[in-house]
Amino acid sequence: DIQMTQSPSSLSASVGDRVTITCRASQGISNSLAWYQQKPGKAPKLLLYAASRLESGVPSRFSGSGSGTDYTLTISSLQPEDFATYYCQQYYSTPPLTFGGGTKVEIK
């Protein structure tokens, strides 16, 4: 099974800050990585897939990068509506499909 290690598990940031979340796979996943945003009481929402492809309708302040085992989600300028929990997910190898543990982005 491919393990996904996400860091940090939480962070505090201010509106306008640049925020970076990392996800490390236990083996290479060839950019087969998706990022989701989840707000309290809501289902997860797809932000990016194939490591760096922005889902339609997602603001361009969200971007993804990486290769091999290490991937990054960046929010270039944090907005009030971005306070949420973010998850990465590998789909290179299945079963199982695996998620990172999540990163909670809180208001500083």
Added chain:
Amino acid sequence: EVQLVESGGGLVQPGRSLRLSCAASGFTFDDYAMHWVRQAPGKGLEWVSGISWNSGSIGYADSVKGRFTISRDNAKNSLYLQMNSLRAEDTALYYCAKVGSSWSNWFDPWGQGTLVTVSS
């Protein structure tokens, strides 16, 4: 608009069974694989099971293998999860999710979830 609506959750005693359903609309259901993902209260996301468009390929998490069975009825645009021998650790919000692409396994969109509580 793509919609996924789960149902069938509830309070069930340990060892009993429950069947979840997911009604799909707004897309050609039999073009896409479908999955179940769960989230225990206050915890992260855990993939449970997935099924290909024609039911020819099925997978399970080790935590549910032998107890849960995924199925689909393409004529009814519906996905199911039969859950047997339920345990307290199966307590979670269960989401059904469509794959974002017919050739890959990211999830888009997700349903709103149905809550399963296993307790005596």
